[in-house]
Amino acid sequence: MAKPTTNTFPWSGSQPWDVDVLVVGGGPAGLAALTRLRWLKTMNPIPLSVVLVNSGPLGGLAKLGNSILTGPSLAFPAGELVARLKKDLATYPAPIITQTVVSVAKKESLFITTLADGTTISSISVIMACGMLDLRNIHSFWQKGVTATFGNRANIGAILKKELSASKKPLILGGVHLLQLREMILEINPGATLLIDGKTQQSNENTIWGTLDHIDRNAKEMRVNIQTEKGVVSLETDRIVIEFNSLELKRPALPQGLVARANGYLQEQNHQGLYIAGDCGGPPFSAVVALGEGTKAGLSAYRYAHEFKYGSPAPLFAYYGDDSVGADTTDDYQLQDEDIPVHLLDHWPPGADPALWPQLDGRTAIGKLKKTHKNIYAQITALLEQRAITLCPRRDHT
Ligand SMILES: Cc1cc2nc3c(=O)[nH]c(=O)nc-3n(C[C@H](O)[C@H](O)[C@H](O)COP(=O)(O)OP(=O)(O)OC[C@H]3O[C@@H](n4cnc5c(N)ncnc54)[C@H](O)[C@@H]3O)c2cc1C
Incomplete structure (x- = not known):
């Protein structure tokens, strides 16, 4: 995947936002969140689009020292925890922008994140995982x-x-x-x-x-x-x-627009769709806490953005119970035509067939759909450009 820069990102498109979820900070918390957003489970919930903005090294502070998680029996020598996290990122990649976030603001239902070079990125959800320090190099x-x-x-x-x-x-x-x-x-x-x-x-x-x-x-x-x-x-x-x-x-200044406690660390914000994970939320400062909070933030942001985007709850058993089980007469839940978000219908790509959208559920092979849908690749490209669907590139598929 080509390395994104602020010149190539945000991608052009007519959706009212640039990316579904934006993660600030690439330490254990941010990397855990990112991975959870790309790899939810083999049961195929649709992956969302996600971008990481990180000013320091991938791995953050965990790049510097050992990461003893719960105790001596669950410990990673310096860099090894990061190597494992990066391995998953290589399989389930996401764009990474090396920059500092200077502000995060909620404008109506979307977040506007501003980077040091003045670029703004709009998103449905933001995960703050910016640790205790802007590490740079x-x-x-x-x-x-x-x-x-x-x-x-x-x-x-x-x-x-x-x-x-x-x-x-x-x-x-x-x-x-x-x-x-x-x-x-x-x-x-x-x-x-x-x-x-x-x-x-x-x-x-x-x-x-x-x-x-x-x-x-x-x-x-x-x-x-x-x-x-x-x-x-x-x-x-x-x-x-x-x-x-x-x-x-006391944490040094955070990006503007966020509420900090007296000790400078982030406090729970009122904004729906904004999640805090790891050291930036205050003590205890620990890689295992950061991993846990990053995982929770990733899944929470997924649920929030899924509901926002598709108007239906995310099917996320076994992380969250699914109360639609048994309520449906069909054995297997399929995305329905009526799940198509209204704004997406307003900007429906020319030439794309709305009946195709619910069938792109990650379970049905494109080869099979090709038989009934003409120009399927052009239609998929158009849907990708509208961010109606998200491509989750996998090494073994390339
Ligand atoms: C030497 C050392 C040894 C340690 N040993 C252990 C241990 O044994 N066990 C343990 O559990 N913990 C240990 N820790 C602590 C652990 O590494 C941290 O708690 C953990 O890395 C926190 O993860 P995080 O993702 O919240 O933040 P970080 O790892 O700090 O990552 C945050 C990232 O966000 C970036 N960032 C900051 N501000 C911005 C911004 N405005 N815009 C964009 N990016 C930004 C930073 O540059 C950094 O890359 C150790 C730490 C050190 C330094």
Whole structure:
């Protein structure tokens, strides 16, 4: 599948939205949601269209360290959990846009998500899975110039000493609570700079308020570009230390349009169709929680968008009981003509036969339908363009 960019996405079409579900963040939560939206079950509910917008590496923070899930017997060494999640994504691909989401707003019944380059994408549903930090390309330097404060917080002095002593001009990245460690840090290393992720205050000596934009490396050092209130500041450093404790206490600013709690993490929103999964919803910060919440958000968004799009409840046994079982006289539920959404009928593709739509249910082979429907491929193309149906490409079918 060609890599989408903001130039090629949103796809053109006359549907009033660009994509059924948009996922923000590609860590364990976002990847779990994405997979659940592409792979629901072998019982063939119709897959919806979905796009992932992710500013960091696929896998998010789980790319950096081990992922011990419930305990030592259910643990993945660094990167392995991500490799498994990516394997499913390779089989059930979805477009991925590498960008930062700057705002999410609900306009009437649709969500409008704005990306850093100004592109907007409209969708029926949005899943927020943007973790505790906009990671950008930090992972490329992990353990190669970028490290973190690990260990018992009672020993934070010793931990900082270990991380900062050998460095000439370290940059310590954290949330606003990092200021509590300012004196201790400067005592250990007077050449240190604190980067407080946020734009609310003026920068001063040894302390910059801003958002890490990008890291580059020359032979000896790293050059860090930081977005501040007054524009981009460029800084050279030989070591970046992430202070996770301060980030856990207060999350840096989220995309605009969303409601945050006092600790900066997302609180349940009033908007129907908006789901929150993983670290961005607050503690406990854990990969297994993120996977669980991502799965739940994926299925919830599926149900919401299915009902919105087709006007009928999603058949999702064995995740949700199906109360239509037995109420129907036929043994096997088929999509009905009357399930066609009204707006879709208004924009029905020329040349496409409405009787074909309910038969494209994932159970009936195209080869069989070909016998009774002329120009079936042209009709399918037209329906795809209208996003009435969604193609779920599979490796074994290509
Ligand atoms: C070193 C280390 C070891 C860990 N060990 C464990 C462990 O053993 N067991 C465990 O359960 N957990 C562990 N964790 C925690 C676990 O990795 C996280 O809880 C988990 O990754 C959270 O998943 P997430 O999808 O919610 O967010 P993340 O993994 O943080 O992913 C969020 C993604 O969203 C992107 N993003 C952020 N803002 C935006 C935006 N505005 N627009 C677009 N994209 C955005 C980020 O760049 C990132 O790619 C560890 C973490 C670290 C750092």
